[in-house]
Amino acid sequence: EIVLTQSPATLSLSPGQRATLSCRASQDVSNFLAWYQQKPGQAPRLLIYDASNRATGIPARFSGSGSGTDFTLTISSLEPEDFAVYYCQQRSNWPPLFTFGPGTKVDIK
Amino acid sequence: QVQLVESGGGVVQPGRSLRLSCAASGFTFSSYGMHWVRQAPGKGLEWVAVISYDGSNKYYADSVKGRFTISRDNSKNTLYLQMNSLRAEDTAVFYCAKDLSATHFNYMEVWGKGTTVIVSS
Numbered sequence: 001e002i003v004l005t006q007s008p009a010t011l012s013l014s015p016g017q018r019a020t021l022s023c024r025a026s027q028d029v030s031n032f033l034a035w036y037q038q039k040p041g042q043a044p045r046l047l048i049y050d051a052s053n054r055a056t057g058i059p060a061r062f063s064g065s066g067s068g069t070d071f072t073l074t075i076s077s078l079e080p081e082d083f084a085v086y087y088c089q090q091r092s093n094w095p096p097l098f099t100f101g102p103g104t105k106v107d108i109k
Numbered sequence: 110q111v112q113l114v115e116s117g118g119g120v121v122q123p124g125r126s127l128r129l130s131c132a133a134s135g136f137t138f139s140s141y142g143m144h145w146v147r148q149a150p151g152k153g154l155e156w157v158a159v160i161s162y163d164g165s166n167k168y169y170a171d172s173v174k175g176r177f178t179i180s181r182d183n184s185k186n187t188l189y190l191q192m193n194s195l196r197a198e199d200t201a202v203f204y205c206a207k208d209l210s211a212t213h214f215n216y217m218e219v220w221g222k223g224t225t226v227i228v229s230s
Binding site: 032034036038042043044045046049050055087089091095096097098099100101102103 | 144146153154155156159168170204209214215216217218219220221222223
């Protein structure tokens, strides 16, 4: 079973600052990694898939990078609506099983 | 627009059963894999199950295998989750989600708002 680890657990930043979130996989997942944003009381929203592709309607300030076991989600300049919890997710090759990381909370400093 | 609406949640006693539904609209439901994902109170996301576009392939998390069954009715554009032998640790918000790809299981592109299941005596 592939385990995802996210760091830091909490990131305290101010609007306008750059946010860098990390996700590490216990095994090579190639580029099969996604990032989701979840705000309190809301369903998650897909931000990034295949490690670096922005989902439909996602602003350009969100970018993803990495492959293999180390991945990064970057928010270039935080907007007030970006303060939320961010999860990474991977899919194992076979059988197709899905795992989420524990999440990183980005809160207002 | 793509819309997913879950229903069927509620309070149920341990050991009992519950069936969740997810009504889909705004896309060709019969062309996409569909997932169930849950979130226990104050916790992170846990993938539960996935079903292929035609219902022929189904996969489950170990935590629910043998107790939960995912199914779909493409004529009704509806996804189901039959949950048997419920435990307190199954208490969660259950989300249905549409897969991003029409040909593979990969990512959860669109999510419903969720339905809450509480397992308690």
